[in-house]
Amino acid sequence: MDPRQDRFEIAFFDVETTFPNPPGQRIAILEFGAILVCPKTLEELHSYSTLVRPADPSLISSLPERSNGITPDAVASAPPFADIADTVFDILHGRIWAGHNILEFDCARIREAFAEIGQPAPEPKGTIDSLALLTQRFGRRAGDMKLASLATYFGLRQQTHRSLDDVQMNLNVLKYCATVLFLESGLPDIFTVNSWEMGSAAPVSEGSSGYARFMEPDELYCSRLKIRYGISTRFVDQAGRPRLSFVVDASQSLCTVLDACEVVAKKLFEDSGSNSEWNPVVTRQSGFDPTARLRIPTVVLGDVAQYGTEMYRKEPSGNIQKLEFVRFDAAELGSLLKPGTFVDAFLSLDPYDYVYEQNAGIRLVAKKLIIHSE
Numbered sequence: 136m137d138p139r140q141d142r143f144e145i146a147f148f149d150v151e152t153t154f155p156n157p158p159g160q161r162i163a164i165l166e167f168g169a170i171l172v173c174p175k176t177l178e179e180l181h182s183y184s185t186l187v188r189p190a191d192p193s194l195i196s197s198l199p200e201r202s203n204g205i206t207p208d209a210v211a212s213a214p215p216f217a218d219i220a221d222t223v224f225d226i227l228h229g230r231i232w233a234g235h236n237i238l239e240f241d242c243a244r245i246r247e248a249f250a251e252i253g254q255p256a257p258e259p260k261g262t263i264d265s266l267a268l269l270t271q272r273f274g275r276r277a278g279d280m281k282l283a284s285l286a287t288y289f290g291l292r293q294q295t296h297r298s299l300d301d302v303q304m305n306l307n308v309l310k311y312c313a314t315v316l317f318l319e320s321g322l323p324d325i326f327t328v329n330s331w332e333m334g335s336a337a338p339v340s341e342g343s344s345g346y347a348r349f350m351e352p353d354e355l356y357c358s359r360l361k362i363r364y365g366i367s368t369r370f371v372d373q374a375g376r377p378r379l380s381f382v383v384d385a386s387q388s389l390c391t392v393l394d395a396c397e398v399v400a401k402k403l404f405e406d407s408g409s410n411s412e413w414n415p416v417v418t419r420q421s422g423f424d425p426t427a428r429l430r431i432p433t434v435v436l437g438d439v440a441q442y443g444t445e446m447y448r449k450e451p452s453g454n455i456q457k458l459e460f461v462r463f464d465a466a467e468l469g470s471l472l473k474p475g476t477f478v479d480a481f482l483s484l485d486p487y488d489y490v491y492e493q494n495a496g497i498r499l500v501a502k503k504l505i506i507h508s509e
Contacts, residue, residue, distance in 0.1 A: 142229040142260065144171040144180055147306060149234055149298045150244050151205060153194050163189035164216060164248050165198075165205055168298025169226050170306065172233075177310065177407075183226060184299040186213035190251065203295050217252045224249075228257035235282045235305050238264040265309055273312045276483065276502070278434035278443065282308065288432055288443070290378075290487055290498075314403060314486045318396055318497075355482040357389055359507070362476045363426050366469035376440055377465050379431040381472050383480075384424050390417050393427065393497075400486050400497050411488050414496035429480060429501045431468070442468075445503045449479075455505065471506055479505035 168184035368377035432443030
């Protein structure tokens with residue numbers, strides 16, 4: 136029997152490396168980190184990380200200073216890859232390999248490192264590349280779908296570019312995405328657009344000027360939501376950009392859907408061992424109609440921040456035009472999403488659990504908005 140069949144754990148791993156400068160220069164591993172995960176419970180069974188000293192001393196002396204602690208001095212005192220090769224082999228060989236963009240990058244670096252010391256490289260039982268998987272299943276909700284972009288999308292901490300930290304972030308991102316997809320597809324009678332269209336306005340037909348068909352599966356479509364409070368810039372992300380949101384009146388039918396989703400999501404979090412305080416997705420205050428907060432995500436492409444929400448303006452005539460924004464400007468957006476304005480919203484429901492702040496809940500993320508001009 137193949138001994139690899141007994142190695143049921145998934146090996147999530149990441150390598151930090153030198154930069155090829157000039158282009159074409161050999162890439163050397165500077166750090167290796169891995170977490171073994173039970174595929175049935177997602178329990179983290181074992182973790183390992185170490186800095187690695189490249190065999191070529193010139194790669195150490197040319198290392199730029201990094202704020203994450205991978206410095207020339209730290210790397211110079213680390214073990215060479217030959218000293219950790221047996222441990223890396225034992226972690227990886229015969230297990231399912233998982234990581235972000237590992238098919239294109241990390242797997243190749245592992246094989247090169249073993250070839251360099253003249254030892255057979257570990258072989259995976261299978262490979263899960265979360266970049267390809269999430270791009271296919273989750274869609275490009277987070278722009279370029281890099282790990283840092285996904286972390287920003289879910290409001291997680293900033294990426295450190297340290298191997299074990301990045302592996303942990305990859306696991307957290309996968310858990311968030313899986314919960315979102317479960318909420319969207321696990322309750323089709325509640326979530327699918329065909330079953331729930333909130334409000335009285337009919338879905339917009341195809342063929343309007345500047346309009347491409349909106350309807351996609353597993354979106355929550357709510358028509359004619361009335362804005363109670365306009366754009367809020369109270370909170371900022373790690374880069375200092377405002378986290379944009381606005382508050383709408385929540386109809387009874389919308390409350391019914393969100394309450395049902397909340398029951399499922401809350402149980403998932405409790406079953407996972409979360410101790411965070413749950414924040415209700417619908418705000419209810421005595422003497423006032425219930426409300427819900429809609430988020431406008433930020434997508435970062437390179438150094439440019441953009442709205443992660445497609446936005447359209449609907450004229451009284453019924454004509455619909457896509458809105459194009461040349462810059463990230465909360466004030467400009469606030470002039471469009473004013474109190475009393477009606478919007479048609481296409482929403483995804485994204486769970487969050489801020490461990491350090493000890494609060495959790497569901498965010499309503501606007502994927503598309505049609506802003507009524509009335």
